[in-house]
Amino acid sequence: MKRKRSYSKITRQALSILGKLIRVGRVERGMTAQELADRAGISRTTLYNIEKGAPGAEIGTVFEVAALVGVRLFEFDDRTLAMHNARLDEKLTLLPKSVRHSRQEVDDDF
Amino acid sequence: MKRKRSYSKITRQALSILGKLIRVGRVERGMTAQELADRAGISRTTLYNIEKGAPGAEIGTVFEVAALVGVRLFEFDDRTLAMHNARLDEKLTLLPKSVRHSRQEVDDDF
DNA sequence: TCACAATGACCATTAAAGTGAACATAATAT
């Protein structure tokens, strides 16, 4: 079953910031909550929660809203994202496909 | 009712990148999927989905995992986040509390 | 090589997120 979660302070702060960035972006662009919600295809209630930094919101929705008000999480144009994506794929091929723990090695990074 | 969503290309790419960053971070640190899932307090299935860039994952969970493998979305230490948070609060007090559309103004940003 | 650990992938179950309605309160254009 889905479980109720608790989140670290850093996560909560990051989400709070993201929510505020979205709100600032929205207000600066003169959009009402309802308008932004409509454009994003979500309810005003959900946008409300997102702007409050709710940890349970779906990440896809949040990213979508962020893009609509000009909040860029990474580099935020199609080309740059594709580039990074490709570079990561390369990097992944170089890394082991699966992480195997040797018998005695404790593997604590120190 | 909760609705099935569709996401823009940019959102899908950003999520794909984030998932790969997490996977790279995990593998570089020599953690198995199960180990990271345990530390994050989620199931391996969910981590699997996150690493695949699933848009439906909860943002709090994704941020939590990202932090655990050293992927920084914003500035990722407590102090810096607090600073940004405070600065945003300031900014918000300067902006209108609610966006009001004047009668005839169409308000399309051009 | 090859045993076995790690990952990929699917499924039924269950709790939680999204929704829209509703209402109160706050803010702003006139």
Added chain:
DNA sequence: ATATTATGTTCACTTTAATGGTCATTGTGA
């Protein structure tokens, strides 16, 4: 000032995501 619009907040309902299990496949240490 005030009418009206935007926002804050709660709630029952419904759908979806997280879970844990399971099994096949892949990768790697010995």
